[in-house]
Amino acid sequence: MKIFSLLKLTLLTIILFAVIYPLAIYGIAQFAPNQGKGETISVNGKVVGYQKIGQKFDKSNYFWGRPSAVDYNAAGSAGSNKGPGNAEYLALVQKRIDTFLIVHPYLKKSEIPSDMVTASGSGLDPNISPEGALIQVKRVAKERKLTEDKVKALVESKINTAVVGPETINVLELNVALDQLSKKGSAKGSEVLSQ
Structure with a gap:
């Protein structure tokens, strides 16, 4: 029974x-x-990404987002689970700093915001700090053959302020707007997010 x-x-x-x-x-x-x-972002009727899920941008003519411990795989969302004293983790962060400085030779190590060299807890953070975007303006403007003032104004127009928490910039939204700005100025751009 x-x-x-x-x-x-x-x-x-x-x-x-x-x-x-x-x-x-x-x-x-x-x-x-x-x-x-999910909240999608579309360009010319084609979905190019999700507003709440970070994606990889590593070409020099785009703004870069936060590093990802899971290579931006939304099916395997996770952080690295390594503490700040872990030697392997510290070596990885140093490698990210070195890479960032190679591509941004006009910066000093102390000028790099932590969100540009450390992964988020989910590995899928779609946002960076305004400081993280502003330090990339010079590189992106040079690659796109746009003035730094134009690119900086674009970054500032994309800052999201919250009632609680820090200001952020959605990297995908910023890069979509960057492609549109490049098309308007007939500058060296890219096909819309052909990452």
């Missing part, structure tokens, strides 16, 4: 958590923006 009670409980649990719960969440998602499929 106990086996039938356990089988009933198992069947009830499967129905509840594998059928009813997912359907309920799906139903609730239909009232969310974009029916729960």
Whole structure:
């Protein structure tokens, strides 16, 4: 008799958590923006990315985002789980600093904001600090053959202020606007986010 009670409980649990719960969440998602499929960013009707998920930008004519411990794989969101005293972690951060300084020779190590050389807890942070974007203006302007003032003004126009928390800039939104600015000025640009 106990086996039938356990089988009933198992069947009830499967129905509840594998059928009813997912359907309920799906139903609730239909009232969310974009029916729960995420907030996308589109250019000319084509989805180029998600507003809340970071993606890799490593070409010199784009603004770079935060490094990712999972190589921007949204299916495997995670941090590095290494503490600030871990030798391997410190070596990785130093390598990121060295790479950043090679591409930005006009900077000193002390001028690099920490968000440009350390990964976020999720590995998918779509935002950087305004300082992280502003230190890249010179490189991006040179690559795009735009004036630094124009690129700096674009960065400043993309700063998101929050009631609580620091100011941020969504890297994908910034790079989409950068492509549009390059097209307007017929400067050296790229096809829209051909990363």
